[in-house]
């Protein structure tokens with residue numbers, strides 16, 4: 001198998017450093033890792049295994065019970081796994097079989113859990129203004145009256161945590177404090193990565209850390225507190241010289257202003273790189289920022305490497321985001337955010353252990369590192385290396 005494939009590298013040491021840094025921002029809270037959507041595309045089994053082995057993380061959140069079941073198999077019994085979307089008739093069996101703690105979002109879910117799993121602990125999510133998931137505050141008394149409920153965690157979620165100055169954060173926090181008082185024996189959880197970084201007052205008992213673990217800035221602006229975790233690279237597979245006035249790619253949307261050197265790399269929207277990065281995104285080649293020339297196509301992107309000074313060679317590696325080029329900036333040039341860029345690309349990546357699949361996702365390789373060297377198999381868990 002050729003090595004001329006795009007690669008998504010995941011630095012588990014940087015992941016652990018981000019976990020420690022965010023935990024330190026809310027010193028009284030227990031940190032939990034949000035590993036939904038396959039840990040934002042980086043591989044939930046590896047991410048959770050590394051955080052458990054290196055940082056003693058014992059609390060994880062996923063969106064679906066299927067994700068919880070896979071995670072349970074990967075990390076074993078001695079950790080709490082919470083399921084954001086809550087229990088349904090169809091998913092109770094998975095909760096039972098894999099000891100998954102539900103987040104109850106409605107009176108119906110509370111009644112179902114109390115009836116089917118009496119005394120088994122649950123989290124309860126109150127909606128304090130986001131209107132996405134969670135019980136309405138109007139249902140407070142009714143949920144407290146459900147007998148057989150063992151409420152271990154009371155939680156809510158902020159709509160504007162990416163903007164620390166937004167007054168909605170304080171309003172939601174006040175409402176949350178008022179609700180949480182009614183559950184003196186439950187642990188309290190309000191904050192995602194962005195909220196935890198607003199200040200210690202947002203820590204409460206349990207923080208739900210997602211995107212900041214994965215190296216994305218949880219806030220919309222300001223320097224990123226997160227160390228880069230993911231690095232996307234693509235190899236040069238052809239080099240061209242082009243005269244002024246000639247064009248590149250589908251639709252001939254890029255036209256050279258001067259004699260130019262072009263490097264064609266093996267990466268495209270089929271690997272999850274947004275087509276909206278056409279003529280806008282850039283990549284680092286030999287340490288020089290080279291703009292995307294023309295349209296991103298399914299398997300290929302052409303870089304204008306004229307500025308690189310020397311002609312690139314086949315096999316040279318272009319970095320689209322990583323330690324040299326921030327994922328937040330890369331996402332912005334594609335008109336999106338780091339969350340979406342990571343989940344889209346990571347969702348198509350496969351660990352080498354999954355084999356040389358020819359179909360979708362067989363091409364972009366995911367590789368786990370620890371400070372630049374291949375990560376030990378014991379940290380990567382079921383993902384292989």
Ligand SMILES: *Cc1c(COP(=O)(O)O)cnc(C)c1O
Nearest residue numbers: 034157192193194208209210211
């Ligand atoms: C996804 C999610 C989180 C994690 O948010 P980040 O911004 O990625 O840290 C926390 N809580 C809830 C309810 C979520 O859905």
